[in-house]
Amino acid sequence: MSDTPTALRIIRGGWGKGFVLALSRRWPEPERDYRVWHRERARNDFALGAVRLARVRPDTWVANMIGQHGTKRGSGGPPVRYEAIAACLRTLADHALDLGATVHMPRIGCGLAGGRWERIEPLVRDGLLSRGVAVTVYDVD
Secondary structure: OOOOOOOOEEEEOOOOOOHHHHHHHHOOHHHHHHHHHHHOHHHOOOOOOOEEEEEEEOOEEEEEEOOEOOOOOEOOEOOEOHHHHHHHHHHHHHHHHHHOOOEEEEOOOOOOOOOOHHHHHHHHHHHOHHHOOOEEEEEOO
């Protein structure tokens, strides 16, 4: 891309009962791939900060990113791991640039992970936008 994007596009809209469920209904491949990746984690790179792409169409990939530890808040605070999300976004930028792709996503890390968008948005700007990757964030209700 010749122009570096300077702002995120935020699009409001419903995704039913959650982004991952909607994604799985449309394309089962990313969930299947994630489960295999997780099941075989002793023999692969499955860990905080890791990214794995699942191709769902000739021109569309879904990025499974490991940016949280667990799904419930406990005495240790929310499961979001901002440093892992930052690492994931840097890796995702490499993939997007190699593929000539744009990134479309919900407000990652802000649902069950318990993260705050005001902390994640700068990570998106630094990890993706600053490298010239256009990003659209879908704001779910």
